[in-house]
Amino acid sequence: MATANKSSLLKVILLGDGGVGKSSLMNRYVANKFDTHLFHTIGVEFLNKELVVDGRSVTLQIWDTAGQERFRSLRTPFYRGSDCCLLTFSLDDGQSFVNLANWKKEFAYYADVRDPDRFPFVVLGNKLDAPERQVSGEDARRWCRDNGGHAYFETSAKEATNVASAFEEAVRRVLLAASEDRADHLLPSDAVDLQRKDVRGGGGSSVNQWVFRTSGGGSQRNRLLLTPDPASWLPRLPCQLSRGHRGHRGHRHSLNAPEFDLSKGA
Ligand SMILES: Nc1nc2c(ncn2[C@@H]2O[C@H](COP(=O)(O)OP(=O)(O)OP(=O)(O)O)[C@@H](O)[C@H]2O)c(=O)[nH]1
Numbered sequence: 001m002a003t004a005n006k007s008s009l010l011k012v013i014l015l016g017d018g019g020v021g022k023s024s025l026m027n028r029y030v031a032n033k034f035d036t037h038l039f040h041t042i043g044v045e046f047l048n049k050e051l052v053v054d055g056r057s058v059t060l061q062i063w064d065t066a067g068q069e070r071f072r073s074l075r076t077p078f079y080r081g082s083d084c085c086l087l088t089f090s091l092d093d094g095q096s097f098v099n100l101a102n103w104k105k106e107f108a109y110y111a112d113v114r115d116p117d118r119f120p121f122v123v124l125g126n127k128l129d130a131p132e133r134q135v136s137g138e139d140a141r142r143w144c145r146d147n148g149g150h151a152y153f154e155t156s157a158k159e160a161t162n163v164a165s166a167f168e169e170a171v172r173r174v175l176l177a178a179s180e181d182r183a184d185h186l187l188p189s190d191a192v193d194l195q196r197k198d199v200r201g202g203g204g205s206s207v208n209q210w211v212f213r214t215s216g217g218g219s220q221r222n223r224l225l226l227t228p229d230p231a232s233w234l235p236r237l238p239c240q241l242s243r244g245h246r247g248h249r250g251h252r253h254s255l256n257a258p259e260f261d262l263s264k265g266a
Pocket residue numbers: 016017018019020021022023024025035036037038039040041042065066067068126127128129130155156157158159
């Protein structure tokens with residue numbers, strides 16, 4: 001059950017095809033930056049942002065995932081415990097819109113959401129600035145209506161259009177779900193806890209490494225680099241994500257280890 005305390009740290013996850021602009025949206029929102037030459041995300045990364053919405057102070061933990069199919073096994077273990085999912089497509093890429101249904105399905109499956117139509121999804125049509133639009137606002141709104149009444153925003157990470165509004169709406173949707181006591185889709189395992197700094201396998205080349213990195217600034221950047229050979233550690237991963245501390249404030253990330261020590265080998 002979501003509680004008032006729980007809502008002080010909200011985990012929001014960005015999903016969508018590779019290249020639709022998930023990392024750019026996160027970077028625009030948290031750091032107010034835009035890069036025309038971003039690398040594809042490998043696995044997941046997250047940034048924190050503190051904000052006040054309707055008088056409520058929350059820490060938003062924004063998880064950016066790899067949209068490319070080849071990274072599927074690296075991203076799905078991190079869906080659990082999300083409070084809101086931002087389904088993202090690109091307005092100049094019709095296929096990325098068609099694929100929203102698959103993203104929703106993948107999220108619901110791996111996050112173990114019991115009733116996807118009641119879960120707070122927000123849909124983002126990004127690259128509003130792009131000249132060649134392939135998806136109409138009408139089609140996108142219809143899809144949102146027909147698939148559970150999701151909020152819909154047309155954004156441009158490049159021009160900073162509607163980005164803050166979309167994230168704020170995500171927060172509103174979560175708070176609403178909590179206040180209406182409709183949040184029993186939320187799993188007890190909440191956010192991944194990242195306090196453990198650097199847990200590495202011996203010799204630096206072990207296949208079972210968890211590398212945690214932060215860099216400074218107003219918000220901390222945390223990149224999770226998961227080594228190749230996921231078959232060796234992946235089966236251990238979801239079951240060892242244990243309950244994180246909710247309700248703490250500030251930029252304290254903690255990896256709820258020792259259970260989550262990947263350095264020990266499969
Ligand atoms: N014109 C325009 N380009 C954008 C916008 N957002 C992102 N891009 C560009 O689109 C490309 C892909 O952006 P990313 O943010 O890396 O996309 P992603 O969804 O995170 O991609 P993956 O990491 O592969 O999942 C980059 O070249 C960005 O500069 C936007 O709003 N407008």
